[in-house]
Amino acid sequence: MPLQEHNYWLTTAQFPAAHASHPLPEIVDVAVIGAGFTGLSAARTLAKRGAKVALLESETIGWGASSRNGGMVLTGLKLGVNKLISMYGRELTQRMYAASLATIDCVEQIIRDEAIDCDFSRCGHLEVACKQRHFDDYARQAEVIAREFHHTLRVVPKNELSAEIGSNIYYGGMVDEVSSGLNPARYVAGLARAARKAGAEIFEHTRVERIERDFRQGGAGWRISTSRGALWAHEVFVGTSGYTGRATPALQKKLIPIGSFIITTEILPEKLALELSPRNRMIYDSKNYLYYYRLTPDRRMLFGGRAAFFPETDQTVRQSAAILRRGMIDVYPQLSDAKIDYVWGGTLDFAFDIMPHAGQLDGMYYAVGYAGHGVAMATYQGQKIAELMAGDKVENPFVGIKFPGAPLGLYSGNPWFLPLAGAWYKFLDWVT
Numbered sequence: 190m191p192l193q194e195h196n197y198w199l200t201t202a203q204f205p206a207a208h209a210s211h212p213l214p215e216i217v218d219v220a221v222i223g224a225g226f227t228g229l230s231a232a233r234t235l236a237k238r239g240a241k242v243a244l245l246e247s248e249t250i251g252w253g254a255s256s257r258n259g260g261m262v263l264t265g266l267k268l269g270v271n272k273l274i275s276m277y278g279r280e281l282t283q284r285m286y287a288a289s290l291a292t293i294d295c296v297e298q299i300i301r302d303e304a305i306d307c308d309f310s311r312c313g314h315l316e317v318a319c320k321q322r323h324f325d326d327y328a329r330q331a332e333v334i335a336r337e338f339h340h341t342l343r344v345v346p347k348n349e350l351s352a353e354i355g356s357n358i359y360y361g362g363m364v365d366e367v368s369s370g371l372n373p374a375r376y377v378a379g380l381a382r383a384a385r386k387a388g389a390e391i392f393e394h395t396r397v398e399r400i401e402r403d404f405r406q407g408g409a410g411w412r413i414s415t416s417r418g419a420l421w422a423h424e425v426f427v428g429t430s431g432y433t434g435r436a437t438p439a440l441q442k443k444l445i446p447i448g449s450f451i452i453t454t455e456i457l458p459e460k461l462a463l464e465l466s467p468r469n470r471m472i473y474d475s476k477n478y479l480y481y482y483r484l485t486p487d488r489r490m491l492f493g494g495r496a497a498f499f500p501e502t503d504q505t506v507r508q509s510a511a512i513l514r515r516g517m518i519d520v521y522p523q524l525s526d527a528k529i530d531y532v533w534g535g536t537l538d539f540a541f542d543i544m545p546h547a548g549q550l551d552g553m554y555y556a557v558g559y560a561g562h563g564v565a566m567a568t569y570q571g572q573k574i575a576e577l578m579a580g581d582k583v584e585n586p587f588v589g590i591k592f593p594g595a596p597l598g599l600y601s602g603n604p605w606f607l608p609l610a611g612a613w614y615k616f617l618d619w620v621t
C-alpha cells in the first residue's frame with residue numbers, strides 16, 4: 190500500500206450520520222462550540238441535566254485533535270510534580286494530581302455507561318529516559334508522588350527494561366499502571382452518539398463567527414452568528430482547543446497552537462509486535478521535543494512527535510513522515526524495513542504556563558490548554574464545567590488558577606515565534 194496522508198484511526202471508525210440540512214434552533218440554553226472530547230463531553234452532561242444544547246462544529250464531529258491523537262489516556266500533567274509544587278504549593282498540587290487520576294476513571298466510566306466500542310484498555314504507560322540524568326530523576330519523582338499523592342509509579346532500571354520495550358537506546362523507564370489506551374476516533378464517535386442520545390443537537394459545518402452579549406430574549410445571553418445563521422443562547426461553552434480562532438479572541442490570545450504528527454506502519458507480525466512492546470504500553474520519552482508511540486489494536490506501530498512545530502499543512506505532514514520514520518528506526522532498528530502506511534497531523538493547544546485551564550472568560554465558559562494530555566483531561570473538564578454550569582458544587586482545581594497570557598502581552602493569536610520555540614526546545618533537550 191502506498192503511503193497515505195490520512196488519519197489511520199478514521200479508517201477504523203464509523204461516525205454518526207450528519208444532519209447537514211437541519212435548521213439551527215432559535216434559542217437554546219447552552220451553545221457548545223467544538224465537537225471534540227471537551228465539547229461532546231460537556232454537551233452530553235448538560236443534555237442529561239435537561240438543558241437544551243446546540244453543539245456547533247465548523248467541520249465534522251471529532252475533526253480536530255480528538256480523532257487524530259495517539260489514544261493515550263494518561264495520568265499526570267505535562268509539568269512535573271516538583272515544578273507543580275513550586276508553582277501552586279502542596280495542597281493545590283495534591284488536588285490537581287488527584288484530578289489527573291480521576292480523569293482516567295471518568296473516561297472509563299463514560300465508555301462503560303455508553304457501551305462505546307473503542308478498545309479501551311488499562312495497559313499502563315511507560316516513560317523512557319533519554320539520558321542518565323533523566324533516569325536518576327525518575328526515582329525522585331516516584332518518591333514524591335508516592336509520598337504526596339499516594340500513587341505508585343514503578344521505576345525500571347536499564348537491565349530490566351527489555352521486559353517493557355524492545356529497544357536498547359534508553360537509560361531506564363518508569364511505569365504507571367493506571368494509564369490506558371483507546372482508539373480515539375471510535376471514542377469520539379461514541380461520545381457524539383452518547384451526547385445525541387442524551388438530547389444534545391450537533392450541527393456540523395457550522396462555524397461560529399461572532400459571539401455578542403444580547404439581552405433581547407428576556408435575560409442576559411448571547412447572540413451567536415454562524416456560517417449557517419444565528420441563534421441565541423443563555424450560556425456559551427467553548428471547547429475549541431488548538432483550533433481556537435477569532436470568534437473568541439480573548440481565549441485565542443492565551444493559547445499557542447502546536448502541530449503534532451503521527452505515522453503508522455503496516456500491520457506487523459505478532460512476534461515482532463510483542464518484541465517491540467511486550468506489555469503493550471503507551472510509551473513516550475523524556476525529551477521536551479518528545480516521541481510517543483504504541484501499538485494499535487491491529488498491531489501497527491503508531492509513532493508520533495512534534496516533527497514540525499507549526500500546525501498541520503500538506504507540507505508539514507509530508508516532511509513529518511520522513512522525520513518520524515528516522516526517529517522510529519533510531520528507537521526500533523527492527524522496523525527499518527517496515528512500510529509506513531499512514532501519516533497525518535493535528536493541532537494541540539498549549540497555554541503559556543503549559544497548564545490546563547477552565548472556568549469563565551469574558552462571561553463564557555471554556556476548558557482548554559491540555560498540552561498533549563487531552564484525551565482524559567478534555568473529557569473530564571467537559572463534564573466538570575458542565576456540572577458547574579448546571580449549578581453543582583464541583584471539585585475542579587484548574588478553575589480559578591492564574592491563566593497567564595504572553596509575556597508583555599506580545600501575542601495576538603498569530604504564533605510567529607514557533608520556529609524559535611522549536612529551536613529552544615531542541616536546545617533544552619541538548620543541554621538538560
Ligand SMILES: Cc1cc2nc3c(=O)[nH]c(=O)nc-3n(C[C@H](O)[C@H](O)[C@H](O)COP(=O)(O)OP(=O)(O)OC[C@H]3O[C@@H](n4cnc5c(N)ncnc54)[C@H](O)[C@@H]3O)c2cc1C
Pocket residue numbers: 222223224225226227228245246247248249251252253254255256257258259260261262263395396397398428429430431432433434436448449450451493534535536537538556557559560561562563564565566567
Ligand atoms: C497528533 C496529536 C496527538 C495527540 N496525542 C495525544 C495522546 O496520545 N494523549 C492525549 O492525552 N492527548 C493527545 N493529544 C491531545 C488531544 O488530542 C487533545 O488535547 C484533545 O483532543 C482536545 O480535545 P478538544 O475537544 O478540546 O479539542 P479538538 O478535538 O481539537 O476539537 C476542537 C473543535 O473545535 C472546532 N472549532 C474550532 N473553532 C470553531 C468555531 N469557530 N466554530 C465551530 N467549531 C470550531 C474544531 O473544528 C474542532 O473540531 C494529541 C493531539 C494531537 C494533535
